[in-house]
Structure formats: structure tokens, C-alpha cells
Amino acid sequence: MIKPLRGMKDLMFEDAERFVYTIKTAIEIAKRYGYSYIETPILEETALFKRSVGDSSDIVSKEMYQFEDKGGNDVCMRPEGTAGVVRAFVSNKLDRQPVKQKFYYYGPMFRYERPQKGRLREFHQFGCESFGEASVYEDFTMITMISQIFEALGIGFDLKINSLGCPECMPPYRENLVSFLTNIKEELCTDCNRRIDTNPIRVLDCKNEKCQSLLKESPKLTENLCETCQSDFQKLTALLDDAGIAYEVDTNLVRGLDYYNKTAFEFVSNEIGAQSAIAGGGRYDKLVEYLDGKPTPAVGFAIGIERIMELVKMPKKQKEGIYMGAMTPEAVEHLFPLAAKKRKETKVTVEYTPKGFKTHMKGADKAGARYALLIGEDELKNGTVWIKDLETKEEKTITLEAF
RNA sequence: GUAGGCGUAGUUCAGUUGGUAGAGCACCUGUUUGUGGCACAGGUUGUCGCGGGUUCGAGUCCCGUCGCCUACCCCA
Numbered sequence: 178m179i180k181p182l183r184g185m186k187d188l189m190f191e192d193a194e195r196f197v198y199t200i201k202t203a204i205e206i207a208k209r210y211g212y213s214y215i216e217t218p219i220l221e222e223t224a225l226f227k228r229s230v231g232d233s234s235d236i237v238s239k240e241m242y243q244f245e246d247k248g249g250n251d252v253c254m255r256p257e258g259t260a261g262v263v264r265a266f267v268s269n270k271l272d273r274q275p276v277k278q279k280f281y282y283y284g285p286m287f288r289y290e291r292p293q294k295g296r297l298r299e300f301h302q303f304g305c306e307s308f309g310e311a312s313v314y315e316d317f318t319m320i321t322m323i324s325q326i327f328e329a330l331g332i333g334f335d336l337k338i339n340s341l342g343c344p345e346c347m348p349p350y351r352e353n354l355v356s357f358l359t360n361i362k363e364e365l366c367t368d369c370n371r372r373i374d375t376n377p378i379r380v381l382d383c384k385n386e387k388c389q390s391l392l393k394e395s396p397k398l399t400e401n402l403c404e405t406c407q408s409d410f411q412k413l414t415a416l417l418d419d420a421g422i423a424y425e426v427d428t429n430l431v432r433g434l435d436y437y438n439k440t441a442f443e444f445v446s447n448e449i450g451a452q453s454a455i456a457g458g459g460r461y462d463k464l465v466e467y468l469d470g471k472p473t474p475a476v477g478f479a480i481g482i483e484r485i486m487e488l489v490k491m492p493k494k495q496k497e498g499i500y501m502g503a504m505t506p507e508a509v510e511h512l513f514p515l516a517a518k519k520r521k522e523t524k525v526t527v528e529y530t531p532k533g534f535k536t537h538m539k540g541a542d543k544a545g546a547r548y549a550l551l552i553g554e555d556e557l558k559n560g561t562v563w564i565k566d567l568e569t570k571e572e573k574t575i576t577l578e579a580f
Numbered sequence: 581g582u583a584g585g586c587g588u589a590g591u592u593c594a595g596u597u598g599g600u601a602g603a604g605c606a607c608c609u610g611u612u613u614g615u616g617g618c619a620c621a622g623g624u625u626g627u628c629g630c631g632g633g634u635u636c637g638a639g640u641c642c643c644g645u646c647g648c649c650u651a652c653c654c655c656a
Contacts, residue, residue, distance in 0.1 A: 180647085235654050257656080286656080291581080293650060302656055368653075384653085433655055443656095454656055481656030504613075536609095538616035553614065567616070 184290070184298025192486070196301075199330060199482055199489050200283050203303045206326050207281040210318065212305050215280035217261035219287075220246075223253040228467055229260040231435025233375040240288040254287035257434065258304045259461070259477050260468075266308055267470035277309035283482070295452030295484045304458075304479035308465070311474035313409040316440040316460060317416040319476055323444060323456055324422055326480070331490030334455060336423065338442045339398065339430040340410040341378070344463070346403035347438070351377060353396050361391050382431045397428045406439055413440060432457060436464040440476070449484055456480040496568055498524030500541035504553035506531050511552055515562070515580060541567060550580075 181187060188196055204214075223243055230237050242254035255261055262280055271278055283303040290296060305322070307315055320336070327334050342350060358365065358373050358380055365373075366385045373380060381392060402410065417424050432441050441459035449455070458478025465473040499519055503509040509531060516525045526544040528537065534551070541549035549565045556562055562580055565572035 183647085240654080288655080290654075291652095292648095293652095296655075300656070304656090379654095382654095451651065452655070457656060479656055484656060533612095534614040535612080535616070538614095540616090542617050549616075551614085555614085563614085565615075570615090572615080 182298070184292040184296075186297060186299070195486050195489055195491060196482065198491060199486065200303055202329050203283070203326050203480065204281065206322060206329060207305055210279070210305075210322050212279040212281040212307075215262055215265060215282050216284070217255075217258075217265045217282065219255055219285065220252050221255055221261055221264065223251040225260050225264055225468070226253055226256060229263065229434075229436055229464055230257060231376075234433055234435055236288060236433065240290050242287045242289055256288045257286055258282055258284070258302050258479055259306060259434075259436070259464070262304075262306045262477075263461075263464050263468055263470075263475070266306075266473075267465060267468050271308070272465055272470035272473050275309075277307070279305065279307045281305045293452065294450035295481070297483060301482040302479040303482060304477060306475060306477035308473050308475045310476070311462070313412050313440065314416070315476050316442075317413055317420075319458070319478060320417065320422065320442060321420060323458075323478060323480070327444065327455075327485075330485065330488070332446070332455070332485055332488045333448075334444045334446055335425065336442065336444055337427040337430050338413065338417075338424050338440065339427055340402055340406055341431070341438050341441050341459070342398060342402050342406050343438050346401060346406055350396065350398060350401040353401065354378070354380075357395055364391055376435070378431050379433075381429045392429075399426065399428050409439065432459055436461040436467070438462055442478070444480075446485075446488060448488060452484060454481070455484045455488075494545070496545055496547040498526065498544075498546050499548045499550055500526045500528070500537070500544045500546035501550045502528040502537040502540060502552075503531050504534060504537070504551060505557060508552040508557045511557070511577070512550075515550070515577070518580075 223241070226237055226241065232238065236256045241256055244252065246252050262282060266272060266278065266280075281304065284301065285299050286302050287299055289298060292298060305319065307319065320338075324334075324336075341347065355373060355377050358369070358377060362370060362373065365380070365388050366383065369380045369383050369385070369388050372383075378398075380388070381395065381398075383389065383392070399410065414424070414426070427443075430441055430443055432443075437459045439460040439462065442457065443454050444456040445453040446455050447453060456478055458476070460474070460476045462472075462474040465471070465475060501512045501516055503512060509529060512527050516527050519525050524546075526546060528540055532540070534553070537551055538549060547567055549567055551563050553563070556574065561574050561576050563572065563574050564580075
């Protein structure tokens with residue numbers, strides 16, 4: 178028996194309904210904020226992710242489904258959504274137009290990791306990218322939108338925010354940090370020692386308790402921001418306060434992807450195991466340039482669908498449609514024209530096998546139908562059908578024509 | 581890659597100190613050839629993950645292997 182690959186799942190029945198409902202809800206809200214749908218390829222040139230997500234990131238350095246295609250191209254299944262959307266933004270020359278663009282997308286992402294709760298090799302994200310808006314108002318609006326999506330889905334969350342600075346204030350801070358870290362190098366874990374060279378900011382995010390206590394004295398990002406970054410961050414917190422959105426400033430919050438700057442945020446849930454991030458995002462003002470576009474400020478985020486699926490509160494399922502059955506073999510074919518007619522407006526389940534009355538009624542329940550329509554000997558003789566409303570229990574017998 | 585846990589019917593699991601498998605749910609049929617969701621009665625389903633070893637005999641013990649889950653790491 179062939180089974181799905183490790184970390185990949187089939188989705189059906191109740192789970193599939195939750196999935197569709199979740200995406201649908203997110204789309205509806207994103208549209209209200211002016212986002213339009215964008216679909217980009219799952220397979221992209223590997224260079225795209227190396228340049229955007231970053232060579233030193235775990236995602237690129239060890240988690241990509243990367244291979245050579247039959248034409249000898251170095252290609253890669255997308256490990257995240259932003260890079261592809263930015264690439265599309267640039268390759269379609271939208272960066273040359275002085276128009277702000279907002280896109281939403283959803284679809285599968287691939288990372289070759291060890292699966293665990295909330296982490297699959299093929300997983301799905303819903304995300305938004307906003308291009309051309311430099312104002313922190315947009316960061317705020319985006320966070321508001323995510324809150325609204327989670328609220329609509331009945332999901333509780335904690336919000337963490339941070340500022341990662343800009344090319345003006347980040348490099349000096351970075352040097353500062355590196356010298357601090359170098360001093361305590363011997364006491365830091367091996368991972369952190371590696372990170373000092375590759376991506377020192379990530380050290381701040383180390384989960385190791387020993388490292389964390391040593392880092393208490395470290396220079397803080399938020400205390401070393403330039404004037405603009407500082408005032409934007411303050412404005413963001415003020416806007417969130419006014420909007421009544423609870424948040425926590427987490428100076429150790431570092432996004433795992435290299436392209437972020439200024440605002441970074443993460444929505445977490447404490448109900449879903451160790452992989453608690455249910456949404457993450459932030460500003461990436463330099464990425465369009467990195468990918469050969471004209472300088473364009475941008476903000477974006479992504480929601481992990483699988484991570485929120487079990488938290489989604491679904492609306493109650495209603496009985497729906499009509500179950501049709503016959504009790505004699507001759508009557509079966511009378512069902513088809515009726516079904517064809519009703520399928521123009523509602524769900525119809527037709528049972529082809531003639532069965533006893535009781536069995537049909539059970540079948541109607543199982544199908545979740547609102548109405549049961551049966552044709553038996555009497556109905557066949559009289560040219561009528563028998564219909565029962567399974568909720569109100571009302572029943573009636575009417576002619577075929579009247580149906 | 582590392583660590584721990586687990587692999588027995590469609591599913592959730594039980595299986596005592598080794599004696600060739602069981603329960604609930606689900607499914608099918610019936611209890612009334614015409615009133616469902618309930619109840620009752622009956623019935624179907626297993627290479628006990630795979631391979632090897634010990635033994636008269638292994639679901640049970642030993643070794644190996646594969647798979648799943650959880651956690652580290654990292655992130656959505």
C-alpha cells in the first residue's frame with residue numbers, strides 16, 4: 178500500500194470543510210481591506226529564495242525541496258509565500274507604476290523538516306502583501322485585519338511586536354551586539370556561536386535558558402533605533418492601544434527570514450503545542466530592490482492554516498437539500514427528472530437502490546438532508562411523490578407535476 | 581540530525597507470569613415491505629507494522645528494520 182510522504186496529509190470530510198471555511202473567512206475579510214487575489218507558481222528558481230529569504234536562514238540552508246528539473250534549471254518548491262509574490266510584483270513591472278498594490282494568496286508551502294504537532298512538510302498559508310505604502314498606518318491596519326480574521330474564526334491569540342530597525346540604525350546596532358556577544362562567546366550555546374557569524378540578531382531569540390539569562394544585559398533593538406524607526410514604533414503601539422488591541426513588545430522577537438525590517442509581529446496561541454506561532458509578518462522595505470525592482474516599501478504576513486484549523490469554531494451544520502429514494506425498482510427512474518430539476522437550486526442525494534421505507538429514512542438522516550422524498554407502490558400508481566420535512570416533521574403527498 | 585513514546589479489526593483501544601485474538605464506536609441486516617435520528621437482536625471485518633531469533637508454542641521475550649506521534653532545532 179502506498180502511503181503519503183512523511184509530513185504530507187490528505188484532507189477530507191470535516192477537516193476539509195474546516196479548511197475551506199477558514200480560507201473563505203480570511204478571503205472575505207482581506208477583500209474588505211482592498212486586497213485582490215494573486216496566484217503564483219509553487220515552483221520557482223532557487224535563486225529567488227536564496228536572495229529573499231536569505232542564504233543563512235534555516236529555511237534556505239537546509240529545508241528546501243530543491244532539485245534540478247529536466248531542463249537543468251535549479252528549482253525549488255516554495256517554502257513561503259512572500260518571495261513569489263514580490264517576484265511577481267517585479268516581473269510584471271508593477272514597481273514602475275505609482276500605484277499601491279495589495280494582494281492576498283493562499284496555497285501549499287514546502288519545507289523539508291521533521292514533522293511534529295503543527296509542523297508539516299507540506300502546509301498551507303494564507304497571506305497578504307501590501308506594496309507601496311511606507312506609512313506605519315499600514316502596519317497597524319494589517320495587524321487589525323489579522324485580529325479581525327481570528328476574531329471571525331473564534332480564535333484567541335496573543336500578539337507580540339517588535340521593531341527590527343532599518344539600514345540606518347540596524348548595522349551600528351548589529352556591530353554593537355556582535356561585540357557584546359563575542360565577549361560572552363564561551364558561555365553561549367553552540368547554536369548561538371554559529372549565529373554570531375551568520376545572523377547575530379537570531380541569538381536574541383535563542384530558546385536556551387542559559388543563553389537567555391546571559392542576554393538580559395544585551396543591547397536592545399528597541400533602545401537603539403534611529404529617530405524615524407523609533408517614532409514609527411511608538412506610533413504603532415499608540416495606534417494599537419487606541420484600537421484596544423492587546424500586545425506585548427518582545428525585543429527578542431526576530432523573524433526567521435532575512436528580509437524583514439522595522440515592524441515585526443507574531444500572533445501566538447498557547448493551545449496548540451510547541452509550534453505556537455499562528456501568524457507572522459512585518460515590514461520588508463528592501464526586498465523589492467533585492468529582487469531587482471524599484472525601491473518599494475512593503476508589509477506582509479502569513480497565517481498557518483494547519484496551525485489554526487483545530488481552533489476554528491465552525492458554524493453549526495444545518496440540514497440541507499433533498500434525499501430521494503424509491504421503494505420499488507420501477508420507481509427509481511422517476512427520480513432522475515426530479516433530481517435534475519431540484520439540483521438547479523439545492524443539494525440532492527439520489528439513492529439508486531430500491532429499499533424499504535425505514536432504510537431510506539435512515540439514509541436521509543445520514544445524508545444530512547432537510548427533506549426526504551420517496552416513491553413507493555402507491556405513489557407510482559397515482560403519479561405522486563411523498564415528501565417529509567425532516568425538521569418540522571411535516572409530510573405531504575403531491576403530484577409529480579406539482580413538485 | 582538528536583531524544584522519548586507508540587505500532588493489534590474501518591476507528592479508539594484491551595490483551596494479565598509466552599498457550600495461535602477481544603470490547604466500544606462505525607458498518608450491514610432485521611425487530612413493522614410505509615414514518616427517521618433512539619432501543620433491541622443478529623452479522624461482517626484482523627498477514628497482532630515488517631524481518632529474523634529463542635521456544636513444543638510468540639501479539640506477549642530478544643535483535644534488527646520501517647512507520648507514526650511528541651519534543652529539541654526552526655518557523656506559519
